[in-house]
Amino acid sequence: MTLHLYDTATRSERAFTPLVAGKVGIYLCGATVQSSPHVGHMRSAVALDVLQRWLERSGNDVTLVRNVTDIDDKILAKAAENNEEWWARALRYEREFSHAYTALGVKYPAAEPRATGHIQQMVQLIQRIVDNGHGYEHEGSVYFDVRSLPDYGSLTNQALDDLTPATDSPAEHKRDPRDFALWKARKDSEPETASWDSPWGPGRPAWHIECSAMAKRYLGDEFDIHGGGLDLRFPHHENELAQSRAAGDRFARLWMHSAWVTQSGAKMSKSLGNGLLVSEVLDQYHPAALRLALAGVHYRSMLEYADSTLDDATATWARLSGFVLRASDRVGAPTAEQVWVAELPEAFVTAMDDDLSVPRAFAHIHETVRAGNAALTSGDDEAARSALLSVRAMLDVLGLDPASVQWRDDSSTTGALVALDSLVRADIEARSDARANKDWAAADAIRDRLAAANIVIEDSADGARWSLAADD
Protein backbone atom coordinates (compact mmCIF):
# COMPACT_ATOMS: atom_id res chain seq x y z
CA MET A 1 0.00 0.00 0.00
CA THR A 2 1.19 3.48 -0.74
CA LEU A 3 0.55 6.55 1.31
CA HIS A 4 -3.05 7.68 1.34
CA LEU A 5 -4.01 11.02 2.81
CA TYR A 6 -7.36 12.55 3.56
CA ASP A 7 -7.98 15.53 1.34
CA THR A 8 -10.26 18.21 2.74
CA ALA A 9 -11.14 19.38 -0.75
CA THR A 10 -12.57 16.06 -1.85
CA ARG A 11 -13.57 14.89 1.62
CA SER A 12 -12.00 11.53 0.94
CA GLU A 13 -8.73 9.67 1.26
CA ARG A 14 -6.58 9.82 -1.83
CA ALA A 15 -3.42 8.07 -2.89
CA PHE A 16 -0.65 10.59 -2.52
CA THR A 17 1.57 11.13 -5.53
CA PRO A 18 4.03 14.01 -5.51
CA LEU A 19 4.05 16.43 -8.39
CA VAL A 20 7.70 15.56 -8.92
CA ALA A 21 8.61 12.01 -7.97
CA GLY A 22 10.69 11.91 -4.81
CA LYS A 23 10.14 15.57 -3.99
CA VAL A 24 7.34 16.88 -1.81
CA GLY A 25 6.47 20.52 -1.29
CA ILE A 26 4.41 21.35 1.77
CA TYR A 27 3.06 24.68 2.91
CA LEU A 28 1.93 24.90 6.50
CA CYS A 29 0.10 27.88 7.89
CA GLY A 30 2.16 28.78 10.91
CA ALA A 31 1.52 31.25 13.63
CA THR A 32 0.04 34.69 13.61
CA VAL A 33 2.47 35.97 16.19
CA GLN A 34 0.17 37.96 18.40
CA SER A 35 0.45 36.07 21.70
CA SER A 36 2.10 33.10 23.37
CA PRO A 37 1.76 29.64 21.86
CA HIS A 38 -0.61 27.26 23.59
CA VAL A 39 -0.85 23.51 23.36
CA GLY A 40 -3.36 23.65 20.53
CA HIS A 41 -0.97 25.59 18.33
CA MET A 42 1.57 22.85 18.56
CA ARG A 43 -0.76 20.24 17.24
CA SER A 44 -0.71 21.11 13.57
CA ALA A 45 3.05 21.58 13.73
CA VAL A 46 3.58 18.17 15.30
CA ALA A 47 1.12 16.53 12.89
CA LEU A 48 2.89 17.94 9.85
CA ASP A 49 6.24 17.10 11.40
CA VAL A 50 5.19 13.47 11.59
CA LEU A 51 4.06 13.69 7.96
CA GLN A 52 7.41 15.15 6.96
CA ARG A 53 9.32 12.44 8.82
CA TRP A 54 7.20 9.72 7.28
CA LEU A 55 7.64 11.09 3.78
CA GLU A 56 11.38 11.38 4.30
CA ARG A 57 11.58 7.92 5.74
CA SER A 58 9.74 6.72 2.63
CA GLY A 59 12.48 8.18 0.47
CA ASN A 60 11.19 11.65 -0.34
CA ASP A 61 12.99 14.94 -0.26
CA VAL A 62 10.61 17.22 1.62
CA THR A 63 10.51 21.00 1.40
CA LEU A 64 8.30 22.27 4.18
CA VAL A 65 7.52 25.95 4.32
CA ARG A 66 5.91 27.27 7.48
CA ASN A 67 5.09 30.93 7.41
CA VAL A 68 4.99 33.53 10.12
CA THR A 69 2.22 36.07 9.79
CA ASP A 70 3.76 39.05 11.50
CA ILE A 71 1.39 41.79 10.40
CA ASP A 72 -2.37 41.70 10.85
CA ASP A 73 -5.29 43.40 12.58
CA LYS A 74 -4.84 41.54 15.86
CA ILE A 75 -1.13 42.22 16.17
CA LEU A 76 -1.68 45.91 15.56
CA ALA A 77 -4.61 46.06 17.94
CA LYS A 78 -2.87 44.20 20.76
CA ALA A 79 0.32 46.17 20.34
CA ALA A 80 -1.65 49.39 20.54
CA GLU A 81 -3.48 48.15 23.63
CA ASN A 82 -0.20 47.36 25.30
CA ASN A 83 1.48 50.53 24.15
CA GLU A 84 4.25 48.78 22.29
CA GLU A 85 5.55 48.57 18.75
CA TRP A 86 3.71 45.99 16.71
CA TRP A 87 6.93 44.71 15.18
CA ALA A 88 8.53 44.21 18.58
CA ARG A 89 5.48 42.30 19.73
CA ALA A 90 5.50 40.15 16.61
CA LEU A 91 9.14 39.20 17.01
CA ARG A 92 8.76 38.43 20.69
CA TYR A 93 6.02 35.92 20.03
CA GLU A 94 7.71 34.57 16.95
CA ARG A 95 10.59 33.63 19.24
CA GLU A 96 8.25 31.98 21.71
CA PHE A 97 6.80 29.88 18.93
CA SER A 98 10.27 28.93 17.75
CA HIS A 99 11.23 27.83 21.24
CA ALA A 100 8.07 25.79 21.55
CA TYR A 101 8.63 24.04 18.21
CA THR A 102 12.21 23.29 19.09
CA ALA A 103 11.33 22.00 22.54
CA LEU A 104 8.90 19.54 20.99
CA GLY A 105 11.37 18.28 18.43
CA VAL A 106 9.59 19.77 15.43
CA LYS A 107 12.08 19.86 12.57
CA TYR A 108 13.13 23.22 11.21
CA PRO A 109 11.20 24.10 8.10
CA ALA A 110 13.12 24.64 4.88
CA ALA A 111 11.88 28.21 4.92
CA GLU A 112 10.06 30.27 7.50
CA PRO A 113 8.99 33.35 5.55
CA ARG A 114 7.50 36.38 7.26
CA ALA A 115 4.65 38.27 5.71
CA THR A 116 6.40 41.62 6.14
CA GLY A 117 9.30 40.36 4.07
CA HIS A 118 7.06 39.61 1.11
CA ILE A 119 5.03 42.76 0.57
CA GLN A 120 6.37 43.02 -2.96
CA GLN A 121 5.20 39.51 -3.86
CA MET A 122 1.80 40.24 -2.39
CA VAL A 123 1.42 43.47 -4.33
CA GLN A 124 2.35 41.67 -7.53
CA LEU A 125 -0.14 38.93 -6.81
CA ILE A 126 -2.92 41.40 -6.06
CA GLN A 127 -2.13 43.21 -9.28
CA ARG A 128 -2.54 40.01 -11.24
CA ILE A 129 -5.84 39.30 -9.53
CA VAL A 130 -7.07 42.77 -10.42
CA ASP A 131 -5.76 42.46 -13.98
CA ASN A 132 -7.61 39.17 -14.35
CA GLY A 133 -10.84 40.84 -13.34
CA HIS A 134 -11.19 39.21 -9.93
CA GLY A 135 -10.37 42.19 -7.76
CA TYR A 136 -11.31 45.84 -7.59
CA GLU A 137 -10.04 48.93 -5.82
CA HIS A 138 -12.03 51.27 -3.63
CA GLU A 139 -10.41 54.30 -1.99
CA GLY A 140 -7.01 52.73 -1.72
CA SER A 141 -8.23 49.31 -0.63
CA VAL A 142 -8.50 46.31 -2.91
CA TYR A 143 -11.17 43.65 -2.58
CA PHE A 144 -11.57 40.21 -3.99
CA ASP A 145 -14.69 39.78 -6.12
CA VAL A 146 -16.06 36.42 -4.99
CA ARG A 147 -18.86 36.42 -7.56
CA SER A 148 -16.31 36.57 -10.34
CA LEU A 149 -14.88 33.17 -9.47
CA PRO A 150 -17.43 30.43 -10.27
CA ASP A 151 -15.94 27.79 -8.00
CA TYR A 152 -15.47 30.03 -4.98
CA GLY A 153 -16.36 27.85 -2.01
CA SER A 154 -15.23 24.61 -3.59
CA LEU A 155 -12.69 23.76 -0.91
CA THR A 156 -15.20 23.72 1.90
CA ASN A 157 -18.32 22.99 -0.12
CA GLN A 158 -19.92 26.33 0.61
CA ALA A 159 -22.61 27.91 -1.49
CA LEU A 160 -22.04 31.63 -1.51
CA ASP A 161 -25.66 32.51 -0.82
CA ASP A 162 -25.82 30.27 2.23
CA LEU A 163 -22.98 31.99 4.03
CA THR A 164 -23.89 34.27 6.85
CA PRO A 165 -22.71 37.67 5.67
CA ALA A 166 -20.06 39.22 7.82
CA THR A 167 -21.45 41.83 10.16
CA ASP A 168 -18.20 43.24 11.44
CA SER A 169 -17.13 45.28 8.47
CA PRO A 170 -19.06 47.82 6.41
CA ALA A 171 -20.16 46.27 3.17
CA GLU A 172 -21.58 49.20 1.29
CA HIS A 173 -18.55 49.66 -0.92
CA LYS A 174 -18.19 45.95 -1.62
CA ARG A 175 -19.84 44.42 -4.66
CA ASP A 176 -20.86 41.50 -2.51
CA PRO A 177 -20.84 41.33 1.28
CA ARG A 178 -18.67 38.21 1.10
CA ASP A 179 -15.95 40.01 -0.83
CA PHE A 180 -12.82 40.12 1.28
CA ALA A 181 -9.90 42.53 1.42
CA LEU A 182 -6.63 41.91 -0.41
CA TRP A 183 -5.06 45.24 0.45
CA LYS A 184 -6.06 47.63 3.19
CA ALA A 185 -5.61 51.35 2.71
CA ARG A 186 -3.61 53.00 5.42
CA LYS A 187 -5.59 54.31 8.37
CA ASP A 188 -4.43 57.30 10.34
CA SER A 189 -4.99 55.35 13.52
CA GLU A 190 -2.34 52.83 12.50
CA PRO A 191 1.40 53.40 12.79
CA GLU A 192 3.37 54.46 9.75
CA THR A 193 5.63 51.47 10.23
CA ALA A 194 2.66 49.30 9.29
CA SER A 195 2.30 50.91 5.90
CA TRP A 196 3.87 50.16 2.53
CA ASP A 197 3.60 51.79 -0.86
CA SER A 198 1.49 50.13 -3.49
CA PRO A 199 -0.15 50.94 -6.83
CA TRP A 200 -3.28 51.75 -4.80
CA GLY A 201 -1.50 54.02 -2.39
CA PRO A 202 -0.04 53.36 1.06
CA GLY A 203 -1.48 50.50 3.04
CA ARG A 204 -0.86 46.98 4.21
CA PRO A 205 -1.72 43.49 3.09
CA ALA A 206 -4.93 41.92 4.31
CA TRP A 207 -5.08 38.48 5.84
CA HIS A 208 -4.92 35.50 3.42
CA ILE A 209 -2.82 37.11 0.69
CA GLU A 210 0.51 36.45 2.41
CA CYS A 211 0.08 32.71 2.19
CA SER A 212 -0.81 32.77 -1.48
CA ALA A 213 2.20 34.92 -2.23
CA MET A 214 4.72 33.07 -0.11
CA ALA A 215 3.61 29.59 -1.09
CA LYS A 216 4.09 30.62 -4.71
CA ARG A 217 7.50 32.11 -4.06
CA TYR A 218 8.97 29.10 -2.30
CA LEU A 219 6.99 26.20 -3.71
CA GLY A 220 5.87 27.40 -7.11
CA ASP A 221 2.52 27.84 -8.83
CA GLU A 222 1.51 24.34 -7.87
CA PHE A 223 2.64 22.25 -4.93
CA ASP A 224 1.75 19.05 -3.16
CA ILE A 225 0.25 19.66 0.24
CA HIS A 226 -1.18 22.58 2.15
CA GLY A 227 -1.78 22.09 5.85
CA GLY A 228 -3.13 23.90 8.85
CA GLY A 229 -5.64 23.78 11.65
CA LEU A 230 -9.26 22.97 11.05
CA ASP A 231 -10.37 26.51 11.73
CA LEU A 232 -8.34 27.76 8.79
CA ARG A 233 -10.44 25.91 6.24
CA PHE A 234 -12.85 28.77 5.97
CA PRO A 235 -12.37 31.52 5.27
CA HIS A 236 -8.57 31.49 5.27
CA HIS A 237 -7.78 28.53 3.02
CA GLU A 238 -10.83 29.01 0.87
CA ASN A 239 -9.72 32.56 0.21
CA GLU A 240 -6.11 31.60 -0.37
CA LEU A 241 -7.25 29.12 -2.97
CA ALA A 242 -9.52 31.69 -4.59
CA GLN A 243 -6.76 34.29 -4.74
CA SER A 244 -4.20 31.98 -6.24
CA ARG A 245 -6.61 30.53 -8.77
CA ALA A 246 -7.76 34.02 -9.68
CA ALA A 247 -4.14 34.97 -10.26
CA GLY A 248 -3.73 31.98 -12.54
CA ASP A 249 -1.89 29.62 -10.19
CA ARG A 250 -2.89 26.02 -9.60
CA PHE A 251 -1.90 26.10 -5.94
CA ALA A 252 -2.17 23.15 -3.54
CA ARG A 253 -3.01 19.68 -4.79
CA LEU A 254 -4.11 18.30 -1.44
CA TRP A 255 -5.35 19.93 1.74
CA MET A 256 -4.74 18.56 5.21
CA HIS A 257 -6.36 19.93 8.34
CA SER A 258 -5.59 18.90 11.88
CA ALA A 259 -8.24 18.88 14.57
CA TRP A 260 -8.50 20.65 17.89
CA VAL A 261 -7.14 20.21 21.28
CA THR A 262 -10.26 20.55 23.42
CA GLN A 263 -10.94 21.06 27.09
CA SER A 264 -14.23 19.72 28.37
CA GLY A 265 -15.21 19.33 24.76
CA ALA A 266 -14.59 22.95 23.83
CA LYS A 267 -11.89 24.14 21.49
CA MET A 268 -8.77 25.58 23.03
CA SER A 269 -8.61 29.10 21.74
CA LYS A 270 -6.88 32.39 22.11
CA SER A 271 -10.16 34.24 22.04
CA LEU A 272 -11.72 32.01 24.69
CA GLY A 273 -8.66 32.44 26.83
CA ASN A 274 -8.68 28.77 27.77
CA GLY A 275 -5.42 28.01 26.09
CA LEU A 276 -2.84 26.07 28.01
CA LEU A 277 0.44 27.80 27.37
CA VAL A 278 3.20 25.58 26.12
CA SER A 279 5.57 27.18 28.60
CA GLU A 280 3.26 26.31 31.49
CA VAL A 281 2.95 22.70 30.43
CA LEU A 282 6.69 22.34 29.94
CA ASP A 283 7.30 23.69 33.44
CA GLN A 284 5.63 20.57 34.69
CA TYR A 285 6.15 17.91 32.08
CA HIS A 286 8.83 16.50 29.85
CA PRO A 287 8.49 17.93 26.34
CA ALA A 288 8.56 14.42 24.90
CA ALA A 289 5.45 13.67 26.95
CA LEU A 290 3.70 16.65 25.41
CA ARG A 291 4.75 15.61 21.94
CA LEU A 292 3.58 12.08 22.68
CA ALA A 293 0.21 13.35 23.84
CA LEU A 294 -0.19 15.52 20.75
CA ALA A 295 1.03 12.99 18.23
CA GLY A 296 -0.59 9.97 19.83
CA VAL A 297 -4.10 10.79 18.71
CA HIS A 298 -5.03 10.69 15.04
CA TYR A 299 -4.48 14.17 13.64
CA ARG A 300 -8.07 14.48 12.42
CA SER A 301 -9.60 13.51 15.78
CA MET A 302 -10.29 15.91 18.59
CA LEU A 303 -7.76 15.53 21.37
CA GLU A 304 -9.44 15.98 24.71
CA TYR A 305 -6.97 17.56 27.07
CA ALA A 306 -7.71 16.43 30.61
CA ASP A 307 -5.65 16.50 33.78
CA SER A 308 -4.65 12.94 33.15
CA THR A 309 -3.54 13.47 29.55
CA LEU A 310 0.01 14.46 30.33
CA ASP A 311 0.26 12.05 33.25
CA ASP A 312 -0.65 9.22 30.92
CA ALA A 313 1.79 10.44 28.31
CA THR A 314 4.51 10.72 30.94
CA ALA A 315 3.92 7.11 31.97
CA THR A 316 4.03 6.00 28.35
CA TRP A 317 7.23 7.90 27.76
CA ALA A 318 8.79 6.30 30.82
CA ARG A 319 7.82 2.88 29.54
CA LEU A 320 9.26 3.51 26.07
CA SER A 321 12.44 5.20 27.17
CA GLY A 322 12.89 2.70 29.99
CA PHE A 323 12.85 -0.16 27.54
CA VAL A 324 15.28 1.58 25.19
CA LEU A 325 17.62 2.29 28.09
CA ARG A 326 17.56 -1.23 29.54
CA ALA A 327 17.82 -2.91 26.18
CA SER A 328 20.71 -0.67 25.12
CA ASP A 329 22.56 -1.48 28.33
CA ARG A 330 22.15 -5.15 27.64
CA VAL A 331 22.72 -5.50 23.92
CA GLY A 332 24.31 -2.20 22.94
CA ALA A 333 22.81 0.82 21.24
CA PRO A 334 22.30 0.83 17.49
CA THR A 335 23.69 3.86 15.68
CA ALA A 336 21.45 6.57 14.27
CA GLU A 337 22.31 5.28 10.83
CA GLN A 338 21.22 1.75 11.74
CA VAL A 339 17.96 3.14 13.11
CA TRP A 340 17.39 5.11 9.91
CA VAL A 341 17.82 2.14 7.60
CA ALA A 342 16.18 -0.48 9.82
CA GLU A 343 13.30 -2.31 8.27
CA LEU A 344 9.99 -1.18 9.71
CA PRO A 345 7.35 -3.71 10.70
CA GLU A 346 4.68 -4.10 8.08
CA ALA A 347 1.84 -3.35 10.49
CA PHE A 348 3.48 -0.06 11.34
CA VAL A 349 4.01 0.87 7.70
CA THR A 350 0.44 -0.01 6.81
CA ALA A 351 -0.89 2.14 9.63
CA MET A 352 1.25 5.13 8.72
CA ASP A 353 0.40 4.83 5.04
CA ASP A 354 -3.27 4.90 5.95
CA ASP A 355 -3.59 8.64 6.52
CA LEU A 356 -0.94 8.62 9.24
CA SER A 357 -2.79 6.34 11.64
CA VAL A 358 -0.44 6.96 14.51
CA PRO A 359 -2.65 5.34 17.17
CA ARG A 360 -2.56 2.06 15.26
CA ALA A 361 1.16 2.48 14.72
CA PHE A 362 1.55 3.01 18.44
CA ALA A 363 -0.31 -0.17 19.23
CA HIS A 364 2.36 -2.00 17.28
CA ILE A 365 5.14 -0.14 19.06
CA HIS A 366 3.70 -1.21 22.42
CA GLU A 367 3.48 -4.80 21.28
CA THR A 368 7.10 -4.71 20.21
CA VAL A 369 8.16 -3.14 23.50
CA ARG A 370 6.37 -5.90 25.37
CA ALA A 371 8.12 -8.54 23.30
CA GLY A 372 11.41 -6.76 23.89
CA ASN A 373 10.88 -6.63 27.64
CA ALA A 374 10.02 -10.29 27.67
CA ALA A 375 13.19 -11.02 25.72
CA LEU A 376 15.25 -9.07 28.24
CA THR A 377 13.71 -11.06 31.07
CA SER A 378 14.28 -14.40 29.39
CA GLY A 379 17.80 -13.48 28.33
CA ASP A 380 17.10 -13.74 24.61
CA ASP A 381 19.52 -11.02 23.54
CA GLU A 382 18.96 -11.54 19.85
CA ALA A 383 15.23 -10.90 20.19
CA ALA A 384 15.91 -7.97 22.48
CA ARG A 385 18.30 -6.44 19.98
CA SER A 386 15.80 -6.82 17.20
CA ALA A 387 13.00 -5.30 19.27
CA LEU A 388 15.20 -2.40 20.31
CA LEU A 389 16.11 -1.54 16.75
CA SER A 390 12.53 -1.88 15.62
CA VAL A 391 11.13 0.23 18.45
CA ARG A 392 13.65 2.99 17.92
CA ALA A 393 13.06 3.03 14.17
CA MET A 394 9.29 3.31 14.65
CA LEU A 395 9.59 5.97 17.33
CA ASP A 396 12.02 7.87 15.16
CA VAL A 397 9.33 8.24 12.51
CA LEU A 398 7.15 9.88 15.15
CA GLY A 399 9.99 12.08 16.35
CA LEU A 400 10.05 10.20 19.64
CA ASP A 401 13.16 8.02 19.62
CA PRO A 402 14.32 8.26 23.25
CA ALA A 403 17.93 7.76 22.22
CA SER A 404 17.89 10.41 19.50
CA VAL A 405 19.89 13.60 19.85
CA GLN A 406 16.63 15.41 20.61
CA TRP A 407 15.64 13.31 23.58
CA ARG A 408 18.78 11.56 24.76
CA ASP A 409 19.53 12.38 28.34
CA ASP A 410 23.04 13.78 28.18
CA SER A 411 22.93 15.08 31.70
CA SER A 412 24.83 12.06 33.01
CA THR A 413 27.95 13.51 31.45
CA THR A 414 27.70 16.78 33.30
CA GLY A 415 29.94 17.28 36.28
CA ALA A 416 27.24 17.26 38.90
CA LEU A 417 25.68 14.06 37.60
CA VAL A 418 29.03 12.33 37.34
CA ALA A 419 29.69 13.25 40.96
CA LEU A 420 26.24 12.07 41.97
CA ASP A 421 26.73 8.83 40.11
CA SER A 422 29.83 7.97 42.07
CA LEU A 423 28.06 8.69 45.35
CA VAL A 424 25.00 6.68 44.44
CA ARG A 425 27.12 3.81 43.21
CA ALA A 426 28.80 3.67 46.60
CA ASP A 427 25.36 3.42 48.20
CA ILE A 428 24.31 0.78 45.75
CA GLU A 429 27.39 -1.27 46.62
CA ALA A 430 26.75 -0.88 50.33
CA ARG A 431 23.17 -1.98 49.78
CA SER A 432 24.32 -4.91 47.70
CA ASP A 433 26.58 -6.03 50.53
CA ALA A 434 23.77 -5.66 53.03
CA ARG A 435 21.50 -7.73 50.82
CA ALA A 436 24.17 -10.38 50.45
CA ASN A 437 24.24 -10.55 54.24
CA LYS A 438 20.44 -10.61 54.31
CA ASP A 439 20.53 -7.42 56.32
CA TRP A 440 17.23 -6.24 54.83
CA ALA A 441 16.81 -3.38 57.28
CA ALA A 442 20.12 -1.83 56.24
CA ALA A 443 19.42 -2.43 52.55
CA ASP A 444 15.98 -0.82 52.75
CA ALA A 445 17.32 2.09 54.73
CA ILE A 446 19.72 2.89 51.91
CA ARG A 447 16.98 2.60 49.30
CA ASP A 448 14.64 4.78 51.34
CA ARG A 449 17.28 7.41 51.82
CA LEU A 450 17.92 7.55 48.07
CA ALA A 451 14.19 7.60 47.37
CA ALA A 452 13.85 10.60 49.64
CA ALA A 453 16.39 12.32 47.38
CA ASN A 454 14.21 11.45 44.38
CA ILE A 455 16.53 8.66 43.28
CA VAL A 456 14.88 5.44 42.22
CA ILE A 457 16.60 2.08 42.55
CA GLU A 458 15.65 -0.80 40.31
CA ASP A 459 17.09 -4.27 40.87
CA SER A 460 17.63 -6.66 38.05
CA ALA A 461 19.60 -9.78 37.24
CA ASP A 462 22.33 -7.51 35.92
CA GLY A 463 22.54 -5.60 39.18
CA ALA A 464 20.87 -2.48 40.46
CA ARG A 465 20.49 0.70 38.40
CA TRP A 466 19.50 4.12 39.52
CA SER A 467 17.68 7.01 37.93
CA LEU A 468 16.11 10.25 38.94
CA ALA A 469 12.38 9.95 39.46
CA ALA A 470 10.32 11.23 36.55
CA ASP A 471 8.98 14.74 36.86
CA ASP A 472 5.27 15.04 37.27
Place this chain on the structure above:
RNA sequence: GGUGGAGUGGCCGAGAGGCGAGGCAGCGGCCUGCAAAGCCGUAUACGUGGGUUCGAAUCCCAUCUCCACCUCCA
Protein backbone atom coordinates in the same frame (compact mmCIF):
# COMPACT_ATOMS: atom_id res chain seq x y z
C1' G B 1 -30.06 28.73 8.06
C1' G B 2 -25.59 26.52 5.29
C1' U B 3 -21.14 23.39 5.73
C1' G B 4 -18.02 19.74 8.18
C1' G B 5 -17.48 16.40 12.27
C1' A B 6 -18.30 13.41 16.92
C1' G B 7 -21.00 10.03 20.41
C1' U B 8 -16.89 3.05 22.02
C1' G B 9 -15.64 -0.35 28.75
C1' G B 10 -13.54 3.65 35.15
C1' C B 11 -10.47 7.09 31.83
C1' C B 12 -7.81 8.12 27.08
C1' G B 13 -8.36 6.37 22.53
C1' A B 14 -8.21 2.70 17.52
C1' G B 15 -11.37 -0.03 14.38
C1' A B 16 -15.58 0.17 10.55
C1' G B 17 -20.15 -6.67 8.78
C1' G B 18 -17.90 -12.37 11.69
C1' C B 19 -11.09 -13.86 15.98
C1' G B 20 -13.11 -7.74 21.96
C1' A B 21 -6.33 -2.46 18.73
C1' G B 22 -3.32 -0.22 22.27
C1' G B 23 -2.39 2.62 26.66
C1' C B 24 -3.61 4.32 31.74
C1' A B 25 -6.14 2.95 36.21
C1' G B 26 -8.23 -1.58 38.80
C1' C B 27 -8.14 -6.83 40.10
C1' G B 28 -5.49 -11.82 40.28
C1' G B 29 -0.80 -14.15 39.50
C1' C B 30 4.68 -14.72 38.25
C1' C B 31 9.39 -12.59 39.47
C1' U B 32 11.58 -10.11 44.09
C1' G B 33 13.91 -10.86 50.97
C1' C B 34 10.32 -6.66 50.41
C1' A B 35 9.82 -3.17 46.57
C1' A B 36 10.40 -0.91 41.74
C1' A B 37 10.52 -2.26 36.77
C1' G B 38 8.94 -6.19 33.75
C1' C B 39 5.90 -10.41 32.30
C1' C B 40 1.14 -13.42 32.29
C1' G B 41 -4.08 -13.33 33.04
C1' U B 42 -8.44 -10.43 33.70
C1' A B 43 -14.19 -6.42 30.94
C1' U B 44 -21.75 -9.29 29.14
C1' A B 45 -17.91 -1.40 25.39
C1' C B 46 -19.78 0.64 21.06
C1' G B 47 -25.94 7.52 22.27
C1' U B 48 -31.40 5.79 21.54
C1' G B 49 -35.37 3.21 18.66
C1' G B 50 -36.37 0.38 14.52
C1' G B 51 -34.66 -2.44 10.17
C1' U B 52 -31.33 -5.44 6.60
C1' U B 53 -28.29 -9.94 7.46
C1' C B 54 -26.91 -16.63 9.35
C1' G B 55 -24.15 -12.56 11.85
C1' A B 56 -23.90 -5.13 12.92
C1' A B 57 -20.05 -1.02 17.07
C1' U B 58 -19.50 -1.40 11.70
C1' C B 59 -24.86 -1.13 6.46
C1' C B 60 -30.09 1.39 6.09
C1' C B 61 -34.08 4.56 8.30
C1' A B 62 -35.52 7.52 12.26
C1' U B 63 -34.16 10.07 16.59
C1' C B 64 -31.38 12.48 20.69
C1' U B 65 -26.98 14.92 22.32
C1' C B 66 -22.41 17.41 21.56
C1' C B 67 -18.55 20.14 18.78
C1' A B 68 -16.59 23.21 14.95
C1' C B 69 -16.62 26.76 10.70
C1' C B 70 -19.66 30.65 8.14
C1' U B 71 -16.19 37.28 12.75
C1' C B 72 -10.08 36.56 14.85
C1' C B 73 -8.28 31.51 15.80
C1' A B 74 -3.72 25.68 15.01
